Amino acid sequence: MGGRSNTGRIMNVILRTEKLRVEFKNREFRQTPKVALLGLDLEVNAGEVFGFLGPNGAGKTTTINVLLGFVQPTRGSASLFGIDVRQPIARQRIGYLPEMTYYYKFLTAEELLRFYSRIFSLPPAEAGKRIDAVLKLVELESARRRLIKTYSKGMQQRVGLAQALINNPDLLILDEPTSGLDPLGRMKVREIIQRLKNEGKTVFFSSHELGEVETVCDRVAIINQGELKAIGSVGDIMGRHASLEKAFLDIVGYQPQSAP
Amino acid sequence: MNNIFAVAGIVIKELYRRKDFYVLFILTVVICLVMASVNIYNDNEIIRYIKAICLLLIWISSLVIAITAAARLIPAEREQRTLLPLLAKPLTRAQLIFGKFLGCWLACGLVLVCFYAFFGALAASREHHWPLLNYFQAAFLHWTALGVVIALSLLGSLVFAAPSSNATICFVVVAAIMCIGRYLDSFALAHPEPARSVIWAIYYAIPHLEIPFDMRNLIVHDWPLVGWQFVGLDAVYSLAYAAVFLVAACLVFRRKAVN
Numbered sequence: 001m002g003g004r005s006n007t008g009r010i011m012n013v014i015l016r017t018e019k020l021r022v023e024f025k026n027r028e029f030r031q032t033p034k035v036a037l038l039g040l041d042l043e044v045n046a047g048e049v050f051g052f053l054g055p056n057g058a059g060k061t062t063t064i065n066v067l068l069g070f071v072q073p074t075r076g077s078a079s080l081f082g083i084d085v086r087q088p089i090a091r092q093r094i095g096y097l098p099e100m101t102y103y104y105k106f107l108t109a110e111e112l113l114r115f116y117s118r119i120f121s122l123p124p125a126e127a128g129k130r131i132d133a134v135l136k137l138v139e140l141e142s143a144r145r146r147l148i149k150t151y152s153k154g155m156q157q158r159v160g161l162a163q164a165l166i167n168n169p170d171l172l173i174l175d176e177p178t179s180g181l182d183p184l185g186r187m188k189v190r191e192i193i194q195r196l197k198n199e200g201k202t203v204f205f206s207s208h209e210l211g212e213v214e215t216v217c218d219r220v221a222i223i224n225q226g227e228l229k230a231i232g233s234v235g236d237i238m239g240r241h242a243s244l245e246k247a248f249l250d251i252v253g254y255q256p257q258s259a260p
Numbered sequence: 261m262n263n264i265f266a267v268a269g270i271v272i273k274e275l276y277r278r279k280d281f282y283v284l285f286i287l288t289v290v291i292c293l294v295m296a297s298v299n300i301y302n303d304n305e306i307i308r309y310i311k312a313i314c315l316l317l318i319w320i321s322s323l324v325i326a327i328t329a330a331a332r333l334i335p336a337e338r339e340q341r342t343l344l345p346l347l348a349k350p351l352t353r354a355q356l357i358f359g360k361f362l363g364c365w366l367a368c369g370l371v372l373v374c375f376y377a378f379f380g381a382l383a384a385s386r387e388h389h390w391p392l393l394n395y396f397q398a399a400f401l402h403w404t405a406l407g408v409v410i411a412l413s414l415l416g417s418l419v420f421a422a423p424s425s426n427a428t429i430c431f432v433v434v435a436a437i438m439c440i441g442r443y444l445d446s447f448a449l450a451h452p453e454p455a456r457s458v459i460w461a462i463y464y465a466i467p468h469l470e471i472p473f474d475m476r477n478l479i480v481h482d483w484p485l486v487g488w489q490f491v492g493l494d495a496v497y498s499l500a501y502a503a504v505f506l507v508a509a510c511l512v513f514r515r516k517a518v519n
Binding site: 024065068069070071072088089091092094096097098100101102103104105106107111115116118119120121160163164167173 | 342
């Protein structure tokens with residue numbers, strides 16, 4: 001599990017994929033399967049904020065789905081904390097925020113968090129404290145007893161973040177956490193990621209917001225069409241480019257078209 | 261087990277916060293009260309007909325609640341994408357299936373308690389006696405039969421794409437079992453081989469839900485209690501079928517992509 005960083009510090013790899021390949025069967029007769037991931041090798045170290053970038057359909061969500069056991073890899077392996085992702089126990093120390101947040105609308109935020117804390121086998125007293133803490137963090141204390149169906153989109157996103165943090169996870173997996181949020185909501189999510197980073201948590205998140213990635217990430221990986229194109233620190237990836245966005249466009253092979 | 265109970269608790273909460281049960285309960289109550297308030301042909305034995313119709317309505321209502329609720333438990337999670345944050349937690353898919361089943365089954369048990377309590381009150385208002393043990397036997401076997409129906413619907417929800425088609429198929433299958441299940445063996449005798457063997461195989465393979473369904477007669481005709489050993493055996497029989505359907509559901513769901 002150990003590795004060595006650029007500064008010579010020993011790093012613990014807590015998320016690893018090796019030659020990960022995912023194919024989806026095509027339902028149409030005699031059609032070749034769609035390849036979503038082509039032998040992806042990734043390593044994420046403890047305590048870092050890792051940005052996972054790529055254009056739409058590049059395989060970011062598929063990678064996250066494999067890491068969470070939603071999709072079985074066709075070949076290769078993936079592990080969290082050294083445990084195969086197919087084992088439910090691998091998910092004991094992670095928090096996950098999906099791209100679209102839909103939660104049981106017939107529950108209140110407090111009931112939802114209590115339910116999830118039971119899944120993590122938190123003792124009731126500790127669960128109560130965690131619920132108070134995460135609701136305070138996402139600023140939903142005053143709405144804790146309201147049904148989720150009455151929440152705005154931003155509030156629902158914050159409930160999502162609260163449920164991802166309920167078990168005080170060591171690794172947080174966020175799938176486009178600021179998608180569809182207003183600037184204020186984005187800023188709030190960014191603040192929370194920064195806060196988690198300061199607490200020494202590992203954050204793995206996919207995003208299209210390159211400015212945000214540039215601000216909060218220690219390392220970045222860029223994939224395109226299921227293949228890893230670049231991996232390294234934000235500075236390394238940017239290299240000679242003026243911004244991460246320009247570097248990203250260059251890496252994914254974007255050719256600007258001249259106006260007619 | 262903790263995870264199973266946690267999931268079951270959420271299912272119960274969902275079912276009692278929805279309107280389905282209340283609508284069917286009120287509808288059943290209104291129909292039965294209207295029937296009980298009139299005395300067609302001035303027949304003193306009218307209470308037997310009222311009891312029979314009331315119990316039939318209770319059976320139909322409970323089947324509607326059980327099948328429609330169970331058929332959408334997993335598809336609703338998939339459609340609303342609540343399955344993703346749930347399975348991202350240390351919860352196995354088998355625990356999810358068993359939790360959903362347990363929650364739905366317990367909720368249906370609560371529904372039956374309400375229905376039979378109303379039925380008991382209605383019957384006692386006319387007959388001035390309350391054979392509690394008979395009601396208990398009928399309600400208990402009714403509940404175990406609903407366990408089979410719920411497990412079947414859960415399995416169907418993983419096989420068929422749309423909850424509505426699954427619910428329709430489950431209704432047809434359950435109705436067929438109740439109406440013609442008992443006649444399959446004599447039907448087999450009237451046919452030559454190999455049709456006879458096929459019909460016999462079906463006869464022995466299907467869960468015979470008509471046994472608890474017939475418990476209505478016990479109450480309608482004030483028959484004596486059924487031996488408790490038979491009640492126990494029938495409960496074990498129903499639960500064994502429910503377990504088979506649930507294991508099959510777990511096997512189907514085990515490797516299904518949920519993205």
